[in-house]
Amino acid sequence: MKKTLIAAAVMAASGVAFAASNVTLYGVIEEGVVVSKAKHEDTLVNLKSGFDSGNRWGLRGVEDLGNGYSVGFILEQGFTANNGDEGESGKAFNREAILSVKGGFGSLAFGRTGGLAFAQSQAIRTGWVFGTGYGASGWNTIDYIAKRMNNTVSYASPVFSGFSVHAMYSNGVDADTSKWSDNSHYYGLGVKYNANNILSSLIFEAVDNKGTATAKKTMGDYISEAMWAWGESDDKQEIKLPLTGADKEAYDKFAKTEVEPAKSAQKTKYGLNFGFEWNLGTITPMFGYQYVWQDGGNKDHQFGLSAKAPVAGGTVKVGARYLFGKNDGAAAGKEDKHNVWTIGAAYEYPLSKRTIIKSYAGYADAGKEWKNKEDINYNGYQLYLGLCHSF
Structure with missing residues (x-):
């Protein structure tokens, strides 16, 4: 009976109507x-x-x-x-x-x-x-x-x-x-x-x-996920890497490195x-x-x-x-x-x-x-x- 009354109080406090005699609050500690x-x-x-x-x-x-x-x-x-x-x-x-x-x-x-x-x-x-x-x-x-x-x-x-x-x-x-x-x-x-x-x-x-x-994952996938999370936190602003020439070639090679194979x-x-x-x-x-x-x-x-x-x-x-x-x-x-x-x-x-x-x-x-x-x-x-x- 006490558990039923407690449950009734909990539900009443949340503004939910229910039949008190049919609901039980229980637990284990x-x-x-x-x-x-x-x-x-x-x-x-x-x-x-x-x-x-x-x-x-x-x-x-x-x-x-x-x-x-x-x-x-x-x-x-x-x-x-x-x-x-x-x-x-x-x-x-x-x-x-x-x-x-x-x-x-x-x-x-x-x-x-x-x-x-x-x-x-x-x-x-x-x-x-x-x-x-x-x-x-x-x-x-x-x-x-x-x-x-x-x-x-x-x-x-x-x-x-x-x-x-x-x-x-x-x-x-x-x-x-x-x-x-x-x-x-x-x-x-x-x-x-x-x-x-x-x-x-x-x-x-x-x-x-x-x-x-699962699909395979490359370093580029992880970088893209991190950049997208950064953009999400800043109203989805587009972020660009200012890479050109040899730097871009090196980055592209690095981004294609496979980290996790497809399974x-x-x-x-x-x-x-x-x-x-x-x-x-x-x-x-x-x-x-x-x-x-x-x-x-x-x-x-x-x-x-x-x-x-x-x-x-x-x-x-x-x-x-x-x-x-x-x-x-x-x-x-x-x-x-x-x-x-x-x-x-x-x-x-x-x-x-x-x-x-x-x-x-x-x-x-x-x-x-x-x-x-x-x-x-x-x-x-x-x-x-x-x-x-x-x-």
Whole structure:
């Protein structure tokens, strides 16, 4: 009720009329200290914002249209608690901005949201106790088919005997202002089961990367861009270089120097995710599997075993994950195989219904091509202690 009243006050102050009982203001603030050591790097002590639960605030609401139909929305913005920065520069609601219609047919949603195997309201991925949080132990810290995308259409069917079907399409994961063949598109299809203490999902995803082709760039291109920016700041005044003779010849030769070669569009990237969770009461074991492949890129398998259980008034979470694969586009004669395994454990203790103390320890170790990666997700350890408050 308090959150509803606060939301009402916020919206009233902005001059927007709405049904107060149907709009909720919510959010999460998590702040803590991380001690980390990546291979060949210094030990770091950082004040970390959103190490597990990403900091956010948002508005969600629903209007009952009658006859089992309703219209709802979610507007969610991320932020960094230790400095107040917005989650993504230039976006008012970078985490999610979605409008949905629900009824006997299921639900249909439009806007910005996360992929089926990532996060946000339309995601259905299961099978990993740490989800997308907890640093190096987050599922897919090494690779995602898609994270948050613009221009999405998402459908979820009604639930039949615990099963539901989910489909998602993005007409342009970043933008769809060019012709269709110049936009990068996302396709996702999944099945979810939630009944008899079992939660499971199977998801197929693809991003065609049609919008990733680039033209070559020369020094002249960079000079022209800089001059145009200068002209923009001075009422678009025309700027001329007073070069003649040998100076002009030298400049023309320099301007034609290629800095970045043209690149063709990347190949389509595919992903398959399977997750299984079984709530046994005293413990919930989980299994997760992922296969990601791309011609001219990495082809990786990932397996994860994890579990959670109530202990001493809180919750213990443990998990181990192993990834192996090869770089299909590696140069001739180069070692192209790689692997990495990660272990992690966390303990969450509730101080109240809305405030939780979180602690975590994790370790990652990679081999073959990745054995010297100076990245905590591949080689090194993390320790964390933080406080998470939800409202």
